[in-house]
Amino acid sequence: MTRVLPRPFRVLITVKTYPRPSRQYEELVCMAGVEPTLGFVRLYPISFRRLPYEQQYRKYQWIEVTAIKNASDPRPDSYRPRADTIRAVGKPLPAGDWAERKDVVLPFASESLEQIQHARREGGPSLGLFKPEAVSDFDWEATHRDWTPPQRARLSQGKLFAEDLTPLEKIPYDFRYRFRCNAPGCRTHHIGISDWEVGRLYLRMREQYAESTALEKVRDKFLTQLCGPTVDTYFFVGTSRIPYETWIILGVFYPPRQDQVPLPIADS
Numbered sequence: 001m002t003r004v005l006p007r008p009f010r011v012l013i014t015v016k017t018y019p020r021p022s023r024q025y026e027e028l029v030c031m032a033g034v035e036p037t038l039g040f041v042r043l044y045p046i047s048f049r050r051l052p053y054e055q056q057y058r059k060y061q062w063i064e065v066t067a068i069k070n071a072s073d074p075r076p077d078s079y080r081p082r083a084d085t086i087r088a089v090g091k092p093l094p095a096g097d098w099a100e101r102k103d104v105v106l107p108f109a110s111e112s113l114e115q116i117q118h119a120r121r122e123g124g125p126s127l128g129l130f131k132p133e134a135v136s137d138f139d140w141e142a143t144h145r146d147w148t149p150p151q152r153a154r155l156s157q158g159k160l161f162a163e164d165l166t167p168l169e170k171i172p173y174d175f176r177y178r179f180r181c182n183a184p185g186c187r188t189h190h191i192g193i194s195d196w197e198v199g200r201l202y203l204r205m206r207e208q209y210a211e212s213t214a215l216e217k218v219r220d221k222f223l224t225q226l227c228g229p230t231v232d233t234y235f236f237v238g239t240s241r242i243p244y245e246t247w248i249i250l251g252v253f254y255p256p257r258q259d260q261v262p263l264p265i266a267d268s
């Protein structure tokens, strides 16, 4: 077997998933972004909330990181970052500036979700980007309201080392998009979205509103705004690994349509 050495990457972060409790690292985040020569790469695991301030970064931030191909992960685009090597490069790309984001991201867009899935079955990437032809719904399904006892134990274990860390809240809903992609004969997809911003927005809205209103506010942003007529909506997708590879939406890419005045949609 060829020994793969850690190598430095320069990655534009485009995706951050909501944290999950894990056995070894308490809270784990999966981040993905574009490495200009490789395309999309997944950086996992990252214990994001523990990173020192100067190592934290936002979406559309260029970072430098030393990472190694994750030998225990069969997906070709999964890399294990060395947390102490993560460095933010410059400031995040400004919210209204889509030109550089598009230059970096769109060369790696595929025609359809089916095309991405087909390539994966042939051993290709487990991450991709495509433009859905029509997004018809954003809905949710109630799920467990709290962490399972083993998950809770893992989280409280972490707290021994960082008393000031607010406990990670369980999001009691799974959010999903329903859409058709550009593949000939596409029969509609109904798949989950794991974007950190969906969970964060839900929690923020629930502080101000009843739960049902908070859910509608999330729908308003992720369906009405991010899939509205003034933007070109793309979905970042990837496979979740356990128990087998299931496709989920990791985030939304929504540059303003060329013929429209940009809407002031806050960066999520």
Ligand SMILES: [Zn+2]
Pocket (backbone or CB within 6 Å): 112, 113, 114, 180, 181, 182, 183, 186, 187, 188, 189
């Ligand atoms: Zn399709």
